[in-house]
Amino acid sequence: xxxxxxxxxxxxxxxxxxxxxxxxxxxxxxxxxxxxxxxxxxxxxxxxxxxxxxxxxxxxxxxxxxxxxxxxxxxxxxxxxxxxxxxxxxxxxxxxxxxxxxxxxxxxxxxxxxxxxxxxxxxxxxxxxxxxxxxxxxxxxxxxxxxxxxxxxxxxxxxxxxxxxxxxxxxxxxxxxxxxxxxxxxxxxxxxxxxxxxxxxxxxxxxxxxxxxxxxxxxxxxxxxxxxxxxxxxxxxxxxxxxxxxxxxxxxxxxxxxxxxxxxxxxxxxxxxxxxxxxxxxxxxxxxxxxxxxxxxxxxxxxxxxxxxxxxxxxxxxxxxxxxxxxxxxxxxxxxxxxxxxxxxxxxxxxxxxxxxxxxxxxxxxxxxxxxxxxxxxxxxxxxxxxxxxxxxxxxxxxxxxxxxxxxxxxxxxxxxxxxxxxxxxxxx
Numbered sequence: 001x002x003x004x005x006x007x008x009x010x011x012x013x014x015x016x017x018x019x020x021x022x023x024x025x026x027x028x029x030x031x032x033x034x035x036x037x038x039x040x041x042x043x044x045x046x047x048x049x050x051x052x053x054x055x056x057x058x059x060x061x062x063x064x065x066x067x068x069x070x071x072x073x074x075x076x077x078x079x080x081x082x083x084x085x086x087x088x089x090x091x092x093x094x095x096x097x098x099x100x101x102x103x104x105x106x107x108x109x110x111x112x113x114x115x116x117x118x119x120x121x122x123x124x125x126x127x128x129x130x131x132x133x134x135x136x137x138x139x140x141x142x143x144x145x146x147x148x149x150x151x152x153x154x155x156x157x158x159x160x161x162x163x164x165x166x167x168x169x170x171x172x173x174x175x176x177x178x179x180x181x182x183x184x185x186x187x188x189x190x191x192x193x194x195x196x197x198x199x200x201x202x203x204x205x206x207x208x209x210x211x212x213x214x215x216x217x218x219x220x221x222x223x224x225x226x227x228x229x230x231x232x233x234x235x236x237x238x239x240x241x242x243x244x245x246x247x248x249x250x251x252x253x254x255x256x257x258x259x260x261x262x263x264x265x266x267x268x269x270x271x272x273x274x275x276x277x278x279x280x281x282x283x284x285x286x287x288x289x290x291x292x293x294x295x296x297x298x299x300x301x302x303x304x305x306x307x308x309x310x311x312x313x314x315x316x317x318x319x320x321x322x323x324x325x326x327x328x329x330x331x332x333x334x335x336x337x338x339x340x341x342x343x344x345x346x347x348x349x350x351x352x353x354x355x356x357x358x359x360x361x362x363x364x365x366x367x368x369x370x371x372x373x374x375x376x377x378x379x380x381x382x383x384x385x386x387x388x389x390x391x392x393x394x395x396x397x398x399x400x401x402x403x404x405x406x407x408x409x410x411x412x413x414x415x416x417x418x419x420x421x422x423x424x425x426x427x428x429x
Contacts, residue, residue: 299351
């Protein structure tokens with residue numbers, strides 16, 4: 001006969017296995033996504049040289065800003081309030097959230113297209129191509145977050161595999177054309193194929209007509225997350241543009257090249273980020289007293305992993321780096337130490353950020369992100385003015401460590417408040 005102790009232990013064991021399964025799918029999905037992005041970056045760096053790679057990097061960081069607008073308005077509120085089994089409430093929310101993402105892509109994609117046509121030169125065509133591809137790129141990302149909110153990371157993984165498969169013939173065509181715009185189009189067109197597959201996987205039609213209603217319903221979280229996310233990606237964009245003006249476009253390519261060297265570890269970090277907020281929300285519902293420990297293990301593990309990966313890069317033979325990045329390797333290799341420290345600082349802070357998101361403490365997380373973004377831009381541009389690309393990397397490293405400290409101070413205060421208040425409602429059915 002089963003004892004009471006055994007009955008208590010069984011559900012705990014099942015919960016741990018479920019958690020490991022969801023985290024594993026998050027890592028697998030991000031691995032698939034990062035392999036595609038890494039392949040595009042490496043190919044452009046090797047094929048077109050450091051200056052053209054700098055142009056591609058400017059388009060890349062611009063996409064990052066728009067992506068974070070979409071996440072703040074559409075999928076961040078979804079993961080906070082609708083993480084759970086895919087019931088009727090989840091399906092309705094996903095239809096409205098993906099419709100919002102598609103609408104954001106259409107509007108801001110049009111802005112990018114017009115700006116690109118007006119700019120001309122080497123940069124303009126890349127931004128015009130990005131504008132055309134923006135709706136598909138944002139919709140594909142929205143499907144990923146929707147699947148992880150439901151705990152069905154396997155579907156997100158399959159979706160990114162479809163993107164990677166579609167990318168192969170698209171890259172072949174782009175290589176024959178030999179321009180930055182062609183690679184942007186290839187990358188975006190293959191994402192659009194995956195976005196269409198996401199519609200098939202879910203059986204849910206994105207409802208752009210209901211985007212306004214979604215924004216109204218989620219305005220208490222969505223608009224704060226919008227500002228928070230845009231300050232994060234906008235800081236990255238301002239730094240890239242500023243470094244390009246202060247040092248030159250080649251320096252932008254060097255920074256992006258060093259980030260590519262961190263790519264395998266960043267894949268792990270980003271894979272965890274897909275599931276950290278939903279998992280933190282589950283911890284909060286089931287065992288609120290364990291949330292701080294969950295966040296500390298999450299952030300500390302990411303910081304330690306970043307430092308270990310950076311150490312491995314320092315031991316990597318120069319020939320291997322040249323094989324991967326071509327002419328970009330020499331300038332990128334000088335940035336390994338500061339960028340590793342910067343990623344470690346950011347990783348430590350993401351643990352606290354997940355906790356604040358789970359608590360629905362949008363005001364606190366907004367304050368943290370604004371502080372971190374100001375430090376990031378100031379450190380990145382101040383360092384660039386003082387010592388070029390290397391100085392910019394060291395300035396960013398100092399900024400991320402400072403920002404991480406603020407994230408943890410705010411989480412400690414939020415946990416104290418939460419102990420005296422009811423747990424935020426999370427709708428699951």
